[in-house]
Amino acid sequence: MITKKALNTLEYPKVIDKLKGYTTSSVGKAIIEELVPSTSFDQIQVWTEETDEALAVLRVKGNVPLGGLFDIRPHARRAQIGGVLSAMELMEVASTLRSSKIMRRFVEDVASSEDFSIQHLKAYADSIPVLTELEHEINSCIDENGTVLDSASQTLRSIRSQLRTTVQRIREKLDSYTRGQNAAKMLSDAIVTIRNDRYVIPVKSEYRSHYGGIVHDQSSSGQTLFIEPNAVVQLNNDARALRSKEQEEIERILKELTAQVELVASDLFHLVKTMATFDAIFAKAKYGTAEKCTRPTINQDGRIRLVRARHPLIPLQEAVANTIEFGDPDTAVVITGPNTGGKTVTLKTVGLCTLMAQSGIPIPALDGSEIAIFESIFADIGDEQSIEQSLSTFSSHMVNIVDILKKFDDKSLVLFDELGAGTDPQEGAALAIAILDAVHGKGARVMATTHYPELKAYGYNRPGVINASVEFDVETLSPTYKLLLGVPGRSNAFEISKRLGLPQHIITHAEGFTGTDRSEVDTMIASLEESRKRAEQDADQTKRVLEESEKLKQQLAEELATYEAKKEQLTEKAREKARKIVEEARRESETAVKELRELQKQAAFGVKEHEIIEARKRLENALPVNPVLKKEKQKKQRAENLQVGDEVRVLSFGQKGSLLEKLSATEWAVQIGVLKMKLPESDLEFVKPDKPERTVFVHNVAGRSAGGVKLELDLRGERYEDALLRTEKYLDDAVLANYPRVSIIHGKGTGALRQGIQQLLKKDRRVKSYRFGEAGEGGYGVTIVELK
The missing domain is CATH 3.40.50.300 (P-loop containing nucleotide triphosphate hydrolases)
Incomplete structure (x- = not known):
């Protein structure tokens, strides 16, 4: 047990006084005033967890809705023993009910929307009784200032309506006196006032008999009398009667509302206790936040x-x-x-x-x-x-x-x-x-x-x-x-x-009386203090380095995350681009295959061989090729196939040369200009030799002689394009040689070359006619051409 003396000695009550300043209600303050340290581990653990939850809520929300909370327990007790609550007391009941409802919703919202646990606060909120009906009933009858509203009952509304009408008639009657011809002369002031709950006018004492009626009061000097004229006596009586009825109706309404409070009195006791607990818990958390405190283990x-x-x-x-x-x-x-x-x-x-x-x-x-x-x-x-x-x-x-x-x-x-x-x-x-x-x-x-x-x-x-x-x-x-x-x-x-x-000599003399042991102890302590200071400096420096390292680590982590995100983005774009390329290639290949199949079906009907070749080439080109891999593959193939005499480019020099001799598996002797060098194969790149100028054989047609020009042109084994070129050239030579008829041997084969030749002959203006050869002339493998 922790004694009160120990609490006072350690100034614990002063901490409690500071803590009370963070409460928002008298009931919360009362809990803090009664707060004493516990010796139960479980109880302390619960209190600590509750405060920690409140600290978390304050960090996220900044504040909590605990306003409008009153200690309504005395009101509930008086209702239980048959007393009638005043309008202000009922207003405090309604305000407390509204405050508890708002707090309950607040805790439920935090519990459902935040990622930290507030199990203790949630349990308190769930235990708050819901008394919305009583709150609405009180609010429909009493406003926030503690005034009973006209809408509290139909009877009250009617009474107050009659009362306002009566009061208005009284004022109008008395106003006629204050505005009369003799008002300035007979009245001390042209106003209507109230004495003993009755409307009166201030009359000079010498003119009392002029107005008649009842005198209710007089000024301290006796010069002014507050008179209720005979003309408004009955109206004032009516107003008083209506006020009495109004008060009776108000008492009846308050009694009914008090009866409803009595029915839920036990719930109100629990509600106030729970809300007070909330106030105390959040007071601890507010104190901790303001004083930069933390939750200990x-x-x-x-x-x-x-x-x-x-x-x-x-x-x-x-x-x-x-x-x-x-x-x-x-x-x-x-x-x-x-x-x-x-x-x-x-x-x-x-x-x-x-x-x-x-x-x-x-x-x-x-x-x-x-x-x-x-x-x-x-x-x-x-x-x-x-x-x-x-x-x-x-x-x-x-x-x-x-x-x-x-x-x-x-x-x-x-x-x-x-x-x-x-x-x-x-x-x-x-x-x-x-x-x-x-x-x-x-x-x-x-x-x-x-x-x-x-x-x-x-x-x-x-x-x-x-x-x-x-x-x-x-x-x-x-x-x-x-x-x-x-x-x-x-x-x-x-x-x-x-x-x-x-003076130093006095200090030295004094040190002589302390003894060697005392001096050694002081020296040891001084050394310890110096070591401690160095250790603290080292620790501070280590802490700074660690903080800088953590900051750098965080920065690198962020940059890595940015890089990975950008990398993923670029990779995704590359995947999409590759997908489109593959899709386009697939469509192109499907079209090429379809055309090939059509050409195969039509081969017997005169389809040209170059059309099939072109379709096959389109099929080959439709497949997407990685240019880097293609280049590396070509480079590797050329490196593997290097032979003596090949032209190469020396990568390190950017010069061309020729291979003289292979010295080893990885080295060559290379002639570069007048220099002969030994170079690694990895530094050499094969250079395709320039194509020799194409020489076209020209038949001797000098003097339009037929010498060297044969009567037939054999195209078997020729490529389609080369065959057409040779046919055109041969027709030129034959015309210059004045041949009337020539034979073009194209063979039977697939018929593509034959159709190409005959299509060429059909468009040539030098050709008079053409036909297939007879049985003795070669049949369908030869075309006989008649020249103009």
Whole structure:
């Protein structure tokens, strides 16, 4: 159990006061006021998870709709015992119902639209009773200002209509007096006013008899009388009667609405409690967001790890963050250092963060912090720097310590400030060591601060105990409030005295009285501090390098993702282009195949051979070829087929040459101009030799002689195009030779060449006629041509 004294000593109520400022309702504030740390691990875990869920909601939504919430539980109780609620109280009931409905929908929307879990908040929202009918009933009768509406009942509407008419008649009658000829003379002021719920006019006392009627009031001087003229007495009576009926009808309406509230009173109790819980949970989350707090990990192993923790009550911009870690395996920490150095603040930081965590409140530390659950927390802290408390004495300290020693166990956190102070230093140090041994030996987690140098060695002589100190800047003569774990504090008296101008010979003389051991210890501590500073600098540099590496890694990952996306895009475009090429090639090949089949069918009907050849060529060209692969294939084939005498291009020089001799499997002797070189085969590229100029055999026709021109032209075995060229040339020679008739031997074959020749003869103007040869002339394999 955590005592109220420990809570007050560690200033836990001040944290609660700050937390209450983030609530939006009196019911939520009441829950926070009653909030005390729990010792149940399961309860603390639930509280922590609830706060974490609320923090997540605030990060996404920024705020939550908790306005319009009232503590309507007293209203529900009065309805249960037969009381009648006022219009304003019923309005608060309707407002609270509307607030709960909005909150329920809000949580449901977050749970369905966000990717994080809010199971605890969702369970609370699902438990809120839906009382929409009561809300609508109240809203139809009472407005947001607590006024009963005319629409509340037909009777009320009729009464108010009559009342307005009556009041209007009264005003018109009295206005006629205020606008009359004698008004300025007889009336103190030309206005209509009200006295005792009746309409009157202010009449000068000397003209009272002129108006008659009833006097309801007079001015302090007695010069003005507020008179209800006889002409409006009955109308005022009628208005009063109507107001009485109006009030009776309002009472009846409120009674009916109160009866409906009574029926759902138990639901209203639960609704208010749930909404108050929401308000308290989100107050913790709002506090955590404003103070830059985080959710710690909870453990039952007595392990405390506060990463750059701050005191919750010190302003954010002023607090110095420290990392505090102990509990496993070290269970005790002894902090030494100068006054006002921050030792007491460190103790309170550990104690307050533990209390906050056990209350489900985020703690002012970075992510990765851990807090142990303690069944009891004890603190003996006499804040000598606080003007709010009297100075602690040795006796008061000892009374507290005796009480602690009676109650603590291995599930306790014990905090001692200036242990053993206020008495003889030697005896105080001995007592401090004995008390620490007693508490530490029983397994409790303990932190203690002290001035005694004897306790600096305590951490080295006891397993499970570590030394710590608060840093002091000798250059500025001021504390830095930084906690140094593992480094005991050292005296800075000599350094401070030197900085303040004390002569060196006095300081040297004083150092002679301290002894060698003291000097060696101080030297060791100074060395430890220097090593610690270097380690921190190295850690900071490592952190910066790591951050830069992470940033570079992220940048490279983004660039890689961009590259992969662009690569995929280009690949997809290439696939689409290839698909179109293949599709076009498929269509072209299908057309070519179809034409070939048609030509085969028509071969017997005079289809020309060049048409078949062209169709086959189209079929071959229809297949898509990768130009790079084609080039590499051609290059490989040429390289494999290089022979002596081939012309080649030397790639490294860009010059042509000829192959003289193959020296090995991969080398050739090459003649380049006047140079003979040995070159690798991979540096050589085959060059197709230039085509020799085509020589056309010209028959001797000099002097129109027939010498050399035969009477027949044999075309068997010739290509189709070459055969047509030779036929044209032969006809020229035959005409020049004055041959009347010639024979063209084309053979039978497929008939393509025959048809081509005869088609040529049919169009030639030099041909008189042509026919197939007779049986003795070669038959269908020969065409006889008659020339003009």
